[in-house]
Amino acid sequence: MPNYKKRKKISRIKYLKLKKEGNKLKLYIVRHGQTEWNVLEKFQGQLNSPLTEAGIEKVRKTAEELKNIVFSKVYTSQVGRTIGTAEIILEHNKNQIEREDKLELNKLYELNEIYFGEWQGQTFAEIEKKYPEQYHNYFYDVKKYDAKTIGGEELKDGLDRFLKGLNQIVSENKEGNILVVTHGTVLELFFNYIQNVEAHDLDERKLIGNGEYKIFGYEDGKYFEIEK
Numbered sequence: 001m002p003n004y005k006k007r008k009k010i011s012r013i014k015y016l017k018l019k020k021e022g023n024k025l026k027l028y029i030v031r032h033g034q035t036e037w038n039v040l041e042k043f044q045g046q047l048n049s050p051l052t053e054a055g056i057e058k059v060r061k062t063a064e065e066l067k068n069i070v071f072s073k074v075y076t077s078q079v080g081r082t083i084g085t086a087e088i089i090l091e092h093n094k095n096q097i098e099r100e101d102k103l104e105l106n107k108l109y110e111l112n113e114i115y116f117g118e119w120q121g122q123t124f125a126e127i128e129k130k131y132p133e134q135y136h137n138y139f140y141d142v143k144k145y146d147a148k149t150i151g152g153e154e155l156k157d158g159l160d161r162f163l164k165g166l167n168q169i170v171s172e173n174k175e176g177n178i179l180v181v182t183h184g185t186v187l188e189l190f191f192n193y194i195q196n197v198e199a200h201d202l203d204e205r206k207l208i209g210n211g212e213y214k215i216f217g218y219e220d221g222k223y224f225e226i227e228k
Contacts, residue, residue: 023175023176024175024217025170025173025174025175025176026177026178026217026226027166027169027170027178027215027217027218028066028069028177028178028179028180028213028215029181029182029187029190029214029215029216030062030085030086030089030179030180030182030211030212031181031182031183031184031187031208031210031211031212031213032051032055032079032081032082032085032181032182032183032210032211033051033052033055033058033059033081033084033085033210033211034051034054034058034210034211035048035049035050035051035052035055035210036049037049038055038210040123041123041125042122042123042124043116043119043122043123043124043127044081044113044120045113045114045116045117045119045120046079046113046114046115046116046120047121048080048081049081050081050084051081051084055211056088058209059085059089059211060088062089062211063088063089063091063093064092066179067092067093067094068094069093069095069179070095070176070177071093071095071096071176071178071179072103072173072177072178073103073169073172073173073176073178073179074086074103074104074105074106074178074179074180074181075105075106075108075165075178075179076105076106076107076108076180076181077107077108077109077111077112077113078109079112079113082111082181082182083105083107083181085181085211086105086181087105089179089181090103090179108165108169109165110161110162110165110166110168111162111180111182111183111186113182113183113184113185114153114155114158114183114185114186114189115152115153115158116147116150116152116153117147117150117151117152117153118151119131119150131149131150134146134149134150138204139204139205142155142200142201142202142203142204143200143201145200155189155199155202156199158185158186158189159186159189159190159193159199162186162190163190163193166180166190166223170218184207184208185202185204185207187208188202188203188204188206188207191208191214194216194223194224214228215227
């Protein structure tokens with residue numbers, strides 16, 4: 001006689017294993033959509049400018065890719081462009097549309113962009129003219145870049161702040177899908193960090209695109225990228 005009871009037990013174990021794996025923590029980290037100052041090539045830092053129509057459209061496309069993801073929590077920086085980006089993604093999310101208790105945005109200072117001091121609100125061309133040495137250092141020889149000379153935040157300090165925010169997120173969420181919307185420079189520093197690349201090896205010209213996202217897991221105290 002077939003051992004149906006044993007088969008059922010094996011099936012149950014497999015089910016629980018798959019269920020556990022499916023509930024593992026995933027961070028969907030998105031860079032905000034394109035803004036007016038992105039187009040004008042102005043340093044934004046912790047200042048804000050509105051999303052452009054092209055930026056909104058790109059975020060909508062990203063939202064379409066993520067529409068079936070059941071998010072359990074949402075985090076943004078305190079800056080308007082990340083808040084607006086998160087709102088667009090949630091407006092197109094099937095689970096968010098159907099649920100009565102809408103997800104609230106958790107706005108963390110730690111997820112803010114690098115503070116660029118006197119450069120904020122100025123165009124790249126203006127900065128190159130007024131601060132030629134530090135401009136060259138930042139874009140072409142970042143190891144020599146000295147944020148103190150412009151009243152800004154050191155890249156390493158900005159990375160440490162960003163990691164503090166992510167560590168808060170993973171401590172508050174042991175499983176599930178978490179939406180995180182933040183900024184280009186801190187994201188590039190984070191990408192370098194998980195690949196053991198130093199903050200002073202940042203290349204501002206190679207940031208993740210506006211409205212683009214990557215997925216990360218967290219296990220044994222380490223972050224790692226998950227293929228889409």
